Amino acid sequence: MAVVRRRVRRLMPRPALAVAAVASVAVALIPLTYLGVRVGDAGWARISEELFRARTGELAARSLALAGVVTTACTALGVASAFLVTRTDLPARRLFGVLATLPLAVPSYVAAFAWVSTVEGFEGFWAAALVLTLVSYPYVFLPVAAALTSADPAQEEVARSLGSGPWRTFITVTLRQIRPAVAAGALLVALYVLSDFGAVSVLRADVFTRAVFTSISLGFDRTVALVLATVLVALTVLIVSGEQLTRRCAARYARLGGAGRPPARLRLGRLRWLVVPGLVGMAGLALGVPAASLARWFGEGVSRPGSLTGLATAAGNSLTVSAAGAGLTLLLALPLGLLGARAPGTVAAVLDRLAYLSHALPGLVIGLSLVFFGINVAYPLYQSVWLLALAYAALFLPLAVAAVGSAALQAPPALEEVARSLGRRRSHVLRTVTVPLAAPGIGAGAVLVFLTCMKELPATLLLRPTGMDTLATELWSRTSVSAYAAAAPYAALLVLLAAVPTWWLSARTGVLTQAVQGGGS
């Protein structure tokens, strides 16, 4: 017996945690079960007919290309702006730090509408690439800025003292330190681009998600849509394994002992005349265009939103469903994130990767799968806030897992070991040591999920309780009858409400509080 137990221990060091993590992943995989059942119903003949046509290949290639272009651009913009804000003597750094985060508050469909109504003939692949880059580069900026502020400056100082110039040091030392943060952000961007429907539909970029939606509205046919969605899952596996490969060659760099010191800052010198207008321009494109466009909608049309109470109710509903979504997502993310941090190994890695699989599915598919689940398995939950929260969890689990995982990594395991050695039970240690230490990071994950839930539309439309309208659904309802002026206040309030948690996220990276410490050399 003892031998067996030891073996199990070795294979799976934290069984209770592992079981909880398996349960979380099972929840996240409900949509895949549904896909399997429905696609299976279709029969192989139908599946192969849909899969092996030239168009499916074209769509897959174009979706991957869009994900590639946007991810590359976001990585470049995110890393560059994070570096400028945290490591140089850029003027008004705090302001730029906030500006680089705020695009996260703008839903992709609002940004796309704004661009279409501002620039004539703005459509297609490159238009979608631009808009998606502008709304999603904060996914890279945030983790990288946080990594840059907390990275150990000692390693850079050593490199400098051995004669490396500032740029060489950046490339050989700093970039290596922040590589896990860059990769994690890039992965989220890539998967987000695969699943996004708002921007690609408004800008008419012919990619997979759009084809999924189109086949539902063309002929009310779920089968084609779901077969196409399975291809998205395959693309996700491809991207996630790609990221896994970059991870394998990256080691963890933790700061050892001592309080954090702010790193030295590079002097920009004359470069600032190039950098400052660049950052201002980017903020203008990402935030100014939507703001100006919303103002114009409101000014040009004569339709008006219902009452202020209607607006307030919708805002309240948005906050409620998003809070439920963030809460449930976090609950499911905790065991996964902790398992990855405290008992790394094959089991943890596989579970972590599996959690990503639903992340690139379009909201409509997630919505339909939970309609299926609610009707057939969890009828008492059907059309309750909790089933919607479950959909959000399936969609956004990876956002929270990443946050919990990195927060738990930063909390030194030694403290837990001390508590254990003093005779505390694991569950007690978890509650009194691990979670409090990791709380700020966990909070950041919750906030990120919360604001992503606020922007979500297709699953919300399918799953919200009957009669409950959120800011996103009210906005949709008005734009679909071209009452843009009436839609504008809902869009504005949505962006403003999402901006509050976003601002908090940017504050967390440390860019707002960081003291300035002398010049570069």
Add this chain to the structure above:
Amino acid sequence: MSDHTRTSPRVAASVAIGSLLTLSLAACGGESQGAQPVGQASDKVITVYSGRSRPLVRPVLDGFEKVSGITVEVRYGDTAAMAAQLQEEGSRTPADVFLAQDAGALGALAGEDLFAALPDEVLDKVPAAYRDEDGQWVGVTGRSRTMVYNVDQVAEDDLPESVFELTEPEWKGKVGIAPTNGSFQAFITAMRAEHGDERTQDFLDGLKANDAQIREGNAPIVADVDRGRLATGLVNHYYVYELAKEKGTSVDALKAKNYFFPDGDIGALVNVSGVGVMEGAGDDPDARDLVDYLLGRQAQTYFAQETYEYPLVAGVSSARGLPQLSSLNTPDIDLNDLDDLQTTVEMIRESGLA
């Protein structure tokens, strides 16, 4: 687990309150109360799935609530996504009534036997062309396909006699279409019914070859025509009215004008928005009351005056500036023939338009 799970609270209510409620309902009910089966008591609450958005539908439902004392709980959504949702929900759907943007979605659900058949006295209010032949759903309003054109870019004399002319070189790059939109799809299905698949495929291929401009929906086409970014587009007739309303002017002040193809050309197809009662609510008097209300004078007048659609019930006139539906020379198409959407979808995809 069967559909009884859903109805049991109602059955319980009927046991509790008994025939009293039924009697009181019959006393205050509408035009056709006497004829309806007394299978289920009214609980004064119904759930409506609406594929038409809140600004269009809520005022009508408010009117119904006031008249009937029945509370209407509504889910608003996209017609196609909602049809998919109803298909997933099957017999356990919480919905009593489905209001759909177009006949195609209603036909898809009727094909899966998700609706209860409506009685003849309801169906007979609407001309046979605008309802399901098996009585599974009934049209509420009519919308005509038109060609919207920019008066500065197209002279009245140059307007085509038939929609088929749009594949000719003089219209190259000048026609906006929304191939993923339900109303375009229904129009193509009607074309197949009237002119056969071969000619229809030629038309679709011709549009593609003629560089037809693709948009996501009708509203963007009309907006682009009005702004002069597009010369013409194939849309439904009421979008110019919506645009005028949003801009706070009259339709006459717009650059975008409706043109109805003459002589029964298929380009002037009339389609419907309609309503079906879900299978499980077939005996629910409240659901029946709503259908009666939608086909009553008050609701029909609202749709005519506020959404600029054609009323389908005799005795209600169209909005000012719009011809009466009966006076239009519309193609002789039975909407019941528009059920083969699958082939239409295949053909649209074949042409490369979607």
